[in-house]
Amino acid sequence: MSSLAELPQIRYQDPLSGIDWAGVDRECWWMPPSLLSLAGVAEFEALPLRQRQVLSHLEYAHLLEAGLWLESQFMARLARLAQRSEDVVRRARLLHELREEAGHSLMFVELLHRSGYGFHAGRSVRARLAEALGRLVPSEAALFWAMAVAGEEIPDQLNRRLRRAVEEVTLSSVVYRIACIHMRDEAIHLAYGREQCELSASRCPSWRRRLLAPWLSATIELYARYVYFPSAATYARAGMRPAQLWRVRALGNPRRRAQVAQLLRPTVTFLRRSGWPIRSGLCPTH
Ligand SMILES: [Fe+2]
Numbered sequence: 001m002s003s004l005a006e007l008p009q010i011r012y013q014d015p016l017s018g019i020d021w022a023g024v025d026r027e028c029w030w031m032p033p034s035l036l037s038l039a040g041v042a043e044f045e046a047l048p049l050r051q052r053q054v055l056s057h058l059e060y061a062h063l064l065e066a067g068l069w070l071e072s073q074f075m076a077r078l079a080r081l082a083q084r085s086e087d088v089v090r091r092a093r094l095l096h097e098l099r100e101e102a103g104h105s106l107m108f109v110e111l112l113h114r115s116g117y118g119f120h121a122g123r124s125v126r127a128r129l130a131e132a133l134g135r136l137v138p139s140e141a142a143l144f145w146a147m148a149v150a151g152e153e154i155p156d157q158l159n160r161r162l163r164r165a166v167e168e169v170t171l172s173s174v175v176y177r178i179a180c181i182h183m184r185d186e187a188i189h190l191a192y193g194r195e196q197c198e199l200s201a202s203r204c205p206s207w208r209r210r211l212l213a214p215w216l217s218a219t220i221e222l223y224a225r226y227v228y229f230p231s232a233a234t235y236a237r238a239g240m241r242p243a244q245l246w247r248v249r250a251l252g253n254p255r256r257r258a259q260v261a262q263l264l265r266p267t268v269t270f271l272r273r274s275g276w277p278i279r280s281g282l283c284p285t286h
C-alpha cells in the first residue's frame with residue numbers, strides 16, 4: 001500500500017459540497033406526515049396543513065439536534081480510539097469515520113442555520129442522563145460497541161423510513177439529500193459497528209454481560225425516548241399549546257408506539273443475538 005487514500009474504506013466525499021443549499025425550503029414537508037409523533041391523532045390531523053408542516057420541520061430539527069449530540073459523543077470516542085491504535089489501517093479507518101461524522105454534523109448545522117430554525121438550547125433531563133451514563137463507558141469495552149450500534153441505529157431507522165416515504169408527499173429536496181448522504185455513510189459505519197459489537201461481546205464473559213444488561217437497557221430506553229418522542233418545547237415552537245398536552249398525546253399515540261417498536265426491533269434483536277440480554281419497554285415483545 002503506497003497511500004492511505006487508496007484504501008477503498010476511507011474514500012471521502014464532502015457532504016457539504018454535495019447539497020444545493022439554495023434549495024432550503026420551509027413551504028413543504030420535511031418529514032412525511034406518517035412519521036410524525038402525532039400521526040393519526042384526531043386533534044392533530046384537524047390542524048391546518050401549514051401548522052402540521054411546521055411541526056414536520058421542527059421534528060426533523062429535533063432529529064438533527066439528537067444527531068448532533070450523538071455525533072459529538074461519538075467523535076470524542078473515535079478520536080481517543082484512533083489515538084490509542086497502533087494498527088495504521090485501523091487508525092485511518094477510525095479517523096475517516098470521525099471526519100464523516102464531522103461532515104454530517106456540518107450538514108445538520110448548515111440546515112438549522114439556513115432554515116432560520118437555529119438551535120434549541122435546552123436539552124431534556126433524559127438526554128443529559130444518557131450523556132452522563134455514556135461517559136462512564138470505557139472506550140474499548142463491549143458495552144461501548146453495543147451502545148454505538150444502538151446510538152447510530154435508532155436515528156438511522158427513522159432516517160431510512162423518511163427516505164423511503166418520498167412517494168407519500170413531496171419532501172424538501174435538501175432534507176431528502178441529507179437523508180440519502182447520511183444513510184449511505186451510516187450503512188458503512190453500522191456494518192463496522194455491528195462487527196465490532198459481535199467481536200467484543202464474544203470476548204466479554206457472559207456473567208459480565210448479564211450484569212451490565214440492565215444498565216444498557218436503561219440507556220437505550222432513555223435515548224430512544226429522546227429521539228422518537230420530541231420534548232414539549234418542539235410543540236411549543238410549532239405554536240401548539242398547551243405544549244405539554246401535545247407531548248402527552250404523542251406519548252400515548254398508539255400508532256407512534258407501534259412504529260417505535262418496529263423501528264427498535266432490529267437493534268434489540270441484534271443485541272440480544274450478540275449476547276446482550278436486554279429488555280425494552282418501547283419494544284415489548286423482547
Ligand atoms: Fe452520522
Ligand SMILES: [Fe+2]
Pocket residue numbers: 101152185186189
Ligand atoms: Fe455514523
